[in-house]
Amino acid sequence: MPASKTVKLNTGAEMPTVGLGTWKSAPGAVEHAVEFALRNGYKHIDTAAAYKNEKEVGAGIAASQVPRGSIFLTTKLDNPDQKEASEALESSLKNLGTDYLDLWLMHWPAPMTKDEPAVADPSHDWLDTWKSMEALYKKYPEKLKAIGVSNFSVEFLERLLAVAEVVPAVNQIEMHPSCPSQDVLDFCRGKGIVVTAYSPLGSDNSPLLTNEVVTKLAEKYDVTPANILVSLQANKSGVSVLPKSVTNTRILSNAVIIDLTDEEMKELDAIDKTHHFRACHPSWTGWGSLGFPDCK
Template structure:
């Protein structure tokens, strides 16, 4: 059973999610089916990805109860003025009456910043969205949303990897009670780095598994993506080993060396 992060609305966010960015329809369907069969219970898509229908069909055809799968989609800033209509389209494509998390994919223009966040909160109040959040937002922008509405995003999805590790930024989110989801953790990492290969060799795992486990040690939700079953399985198989404090510090130090 995957560890979860408790979101303010009482929902458990599984810490190992399956990302679907750049997965074309056929691959998205097949990969999500594989992921759910392997044990993933968190699937991440977006309007931008153009695969919501395939993701939704895979969840439905998997035989896993909808309530057991945490589904995220995202709103493009250019759709901000039609936020509710865009969400309704996403729900139709996904074949579900609600999503577990709806994110603003990246910051809108200054004038639409707060109105867009209000639209997400209204969708949450209407029961179409269980949790509302943002992606690629700075703590300062998050504070603007919170000060204007009295309600903070549950999640901020941002690029994160050993090279981008920023303890102060992580702390800013912790102090605000905001869960951090890291994307492109493997894409932005040199998996041949001697630090990673040495740790991997000691535990009999891959450098990719070391990087993903390192995210979990920092309580960062991960969203690895693959269309190959062996990689989908390996990215989920992270409970058989744990990194020591020294291992975590060694991976943290890759940020200073980048």
């Protein structure tokens, strides 16, 4: 289907389809990237407490002079802060220099200790974290416009929805042709949950950028391979996408969305059958054994 400029959340709010991701952006570069993106048409900025760059993101927003009401701002509750959600929310608001968040996500269903290195905290249940987020959402509608989750598999979503009073507005997951996550996308569509795709290019220096299917379509449409990979997600119903860059030319280029045909989208998603990989492998998860989302 043709790409849309926004996707509607279950709150009724409109989230811009394409946003600027800031994961792994180098310190000192994030502020400029955010400022440049906002001055050049981006309306959606994504960060997280765990990225340690909320202050830089806030400085970039301020420097852009774009009105706050024109920006969709997302950040995430860090794993070691799950016992202290209220304090973490206030910290993020202060760091970002804003009175409210358009979207606040539980970064992982994985409470961690504050030790270094952090380890799993068996004394706390992530479902209790969601209850705390729900309570804050209900108590402070002026501070929280929507709440959601990140890195949730179907299994984790089912466990959450069994007890949730508020259905998550968004589930942010890794999604690209070598990790299409179709099972999660189908489940979320059925529950009215928007999926936000992070790492749409796969990774830094991704093999997808030289994949023959991707390069063939890039040549056809006279765009970069990155444009094709971002466009794939933007063309999917109920999906927003977060390309990441701190380079001006790439920030501008990544915002160019091509309307792909259904057959082209199927061809791109089929890359997973022969070239399957993930970009995000947190060492602390004990990947797989804890049921974190796989790419299917």
